[in-house]
Amino acid sequence: MINKVSFKEKIGYGFGDAASSMFYKLFTTFLIFFYTDVFGISAAAAGTMILITRFWDALNDLIMGAIADRTKTKWGQFRPYLLWFSVPFAIIGVLTFTTPGFAENGKLIYAYVSYSLMMMIYTVVNVPYSSLIGVITSDSVQRTSLASYRYAFAFGGGILVQATLLKMAGVLGGDNEQLGWQMAVGIFGVLSVVFFLLTFFLTRERVKPLKQEKSSIKEDLKDLLHNKQWFILLAVGVFTVIFNQLREGAAVYYLKYYFGEQELMLFGNVWHLDYKALTGILVPVWTGANILGVFMATWMAKTLGKKKAYMVFMIISLVASLLYYPISPNDIYMLLLLQVVVGIAAGLPIPLMLAMFGDIADYSEWKSGRRATGLIFSSISMSQKLGSTLGIALTGYILASVGYSPNNVTAESQTGIRFMMSVVPAVAAGLSVVFLLVYKLNESYMKKVKDELNERINKV
Template identity: 25%
Template sequence: MTTSTRLSSKTKLAYGVGDLGAAIATAINGFFLLNFLINVAGLRPGIAGNVFLVAKIWDAVNDPIIGWLTDRTVSKFGRRRPWLLIGAIPFGLAFFLQWIVPPLNETGLFWYYLLIAILLDTAYTAVNVPYVSLTAELTQDYDERTRLSSVRMGFSILGGVLAAFFHGIIVSQFPQDPKLGYMVSAAVWAVTIAGPCFITFFGTKEPDFAINAKPAVEGPGFFEGLKIALSNKPFILVTTIYMLSWLAIQFAQNNLQLYTKDWIKMDMGLFSFLLLAIQFSSFIWVLIWAKVSEKIGKQNVYYLGAGFFVLALMGLFFLQPGQVVATFVLAVIAGIGISVGYLVPWSMVPDVVELDELETGQRREGVFYGFFVFLQKMGLAVGLFISGWALELSGYVNATPGLPDPVQPASALFAIRVLIGPASAVILLLSFLAVKAYPITREKHAEIKVELDKRKNNQPIPSTLLPEE
C-alpha cells in the first residue's frame, strides 16, 4: 500500500484509539484540576496556577527535544511507535500521583505537585508527540489526513466524554472524603490511560519510508531545525490558530465547575451530565465537520464552528443563577465549536510538514508535532495560571472538604463569568486572523505533493513552489 491511498478501517481505528489516554488526562485535568487543587488539596488559587506555569519552563525544552529525538530514532518498528511502549506505564503512574493529597503544608504541596507535573508532562510528551507525528506518515493524501484526524478526534472526544462523566460520578460517591474519591478515580483512569498505547503499537505499521529513514546527521541540527520550523509561515499560522483556540477551550473548561457551582448554583450531581452534553456534542460534530470540510475547506469549517462557540461563551456570561436548562443548551452549542478546535489545526499540520520537506529535503514531523503538543499543554497551563490568579485577586474563598461551600464575593463571581465568557470569546476571535492568512489550500497541497514526487524522481522543483526566504 502506498502512503497516498486510503487507509484500512483497521488501521484508522487502531490509530484513533491511541489518543484515548491523552484525551482522558486532558479532559479530567481541564475540567477538574483547578477545583481539586483549590478546594480539595487546599492550595490558594494563585499558588495552584503557579505550579503549572513553572512546569512549562521544562516543557518548553522537553517537547521539542523529544520530537527531535523521535525524528532520529532508528528501529525495526519505525521512528514513532517504540516511544509508545516506553512512555505508556510512566504516563499512567504519574497521572495517578497527581491526584493524591500528601500530608504536607502549602509549601510542601507546591513542590510535590510541581514535581509530579514535570513527571506527568514528560511522560505525556514521550507518548503523545510520536503518536501525533504518525498522522503525517500513515498517509500523505490531503483529504485522507482529515478523515484520519476525524477518527482520532472522535476517539479523543469519546475518551473525554467517558472520563469527564465517570470521573465526576466516582468522586461523588465519596461526599465526606473527596480526597479518597479523587484517588480512587485516578487509580481507575491511570490503568485505562496506558492500554491504548499498546493497541496503536500493535495495530499500526509505519510505512517503509519511515522505517528506513536515516537520521538527519548531515542536515540541520536541533536548534537550526527549530529555526527553520519557526521561519515556516504556514506553521506559525497553524500554531497560532491552535494555541488561541486551545486557550479559549481551556479557559472555559478550567472554570466550568466553579461557574456552575458558585454562579448557576447547579446541583453538582448534574455536573457530569453537563460534561456529557458538551463532549457528546463535540464527538458528533467532529464527524460532521470532517465531511463538510471536504466540500467547503478547512478554513470555512473553522469559521462556522468557532462562531457557534463564541455565541455559546457569550451566552454563558449573561446567564443568571438557577438557569440550569439554558446552561445545558449552551453546552451543546459550545460542543459544535469545540470540535473544530480539535479537528482543523491537527489536520493542517501534516501539510505544513510537507512544505518543510520541500524546503529542507527532510521529514521532521517530530519537531513540528513537538511544538504542537507543547502548545496544547501550554494552553492548559496558561489557562490554569491566569484563572488561578484571577480568582486569587478577586477574593475567591477556598472550600473546606466535608463542609458546605462558602458564599463567594461578587468580585469572584464576576471574575469567573468573565473568564468563561468574554475572555474566551475574544481569544477565539483573534484566531480568525490566522485562519484567514493560512495559505495551504487543497489545491496548493496538491501542487506540493506533485513537486515532492518530482524531487523523488530527481526532477527540478519550480522556484515558485519553494517557500520564500
C-alpha cells in the first residue's frame, strides 16, 4: 500500500531538520573553533572531550530508538518527542555555547558536562524525528522525496547558521566575543523550538507494524546485530559523515589561516573580506550546493539506483576534495568553484542514505517478521554522531600534532590545515565507496523484499 504524502506534510517534516541542523552545523562547522579560539581550551583537549562524550552518546541512539518504538500516545510513537523536548533542546544548546568564568580545567569540566547533556537531548529529539519518515509512508519513492525535503530544509538551517553566526556574534557581543556567541546561539535556539513544533503539528504517523506482537529490546538488538547489510550501510554512513565533518571543521581554520584577507571583485566593486566574511560566504556556498545535490537525489535514484548514484558522487567528492591542497591562497574563484562542485557531489548521497535505511527496515522485517523502525532509523543518528565524532576529534588531533596555536600559525600548522581540508576527507570518501561495493540491497533485491512483505500484509 502506497501512502501518498502532501506537499504541506513534506514541508512540515522538513522544518524538523531545519531545527536540528542549525545546532548540528554549530557543532560540525564551529564547535572546535569555538573551543580553541573563543572558549579557551586546547585543540587536543577539545578533541578528546568530543571523542569521549560522543562515542558514548552514539550508543545511546540505539537505546533511544528502541524506547521510541515502544512509545504509544494519542499523537503516535515519534511525534510526541518533538513536543516534549523542543524547549530543553534550545536551553541546553545555549548553555553549550556559554563560556563560564573558570580557569582552563574548570572550563574543560564545564564543556564535558554541557556538551554531554546537549548530545543526550539531541538524541532524544533527533532519533524519533529520523524514525518518523518510516511511519509517514511505506513507499520508497515517497520516502526519498521526503528525505529530499528533509535535507533541503536541513541545509537551509545550516546555511542560516554558517552565513550569520560569526558576524552576528560580533554585532551582539561587541568587544565581548563570548557574550556574542551566547546571544547568537540563543536566537537559533528560539527558532529551533518553533520549527520542531511545526513538524509536530503538520505531520502524521500512518504505517503500522505488520504484527502487533510484543518483542523485547534484546530481541530487536539481536535482529539488528545479525543484519550484515545494516553494518555495511552504517560504515558507509560513518565515512560519509567523516568526509563532510573534516571539511566543515577545517573550513574556518583554512579560510582564516591559509586564505586570510581577500579582495573580491563583484558587480564592479572591490570587496575587502576578512575570514569571518569569507566563512559567511564560502561555507554557505558549499551548503547551498548541497541542496542542489539533494534535489537531484530522487531523479538519480530512479535513473541509476540509490547504490550506484551514491558511489558515483562520492567518487566525484573524493577527486574534487584533493584539489583543495594545491590551490593558491590567492585563487578565491577556484575555491568558490570547488565549493560548488564538492557541495553538489556531497549533497546527493545524504537523502539517499535516509532512503537506504528505510530499505534496511523493510529488509529486517522481511527476515525476522518484526519491525523496529525506531531502532533501525536511530542508526542514522548513530552514524552521524560516530562520523562527526571521529571527524571533529581528528580535527583537534591534527591541529595539535602540527603545533596549532590560535592567531600564531606556523608554516607547519598551515600545511596541516591544508592536509586536513583535502587529503584526509578524500580518504574517508574512498572508504565509503569500498563499503558500498559489498552492499547488496539494490533496487531489484528490494523489489523482491517489498513484494513479499505486501503479500504478508494482504494475507493478514
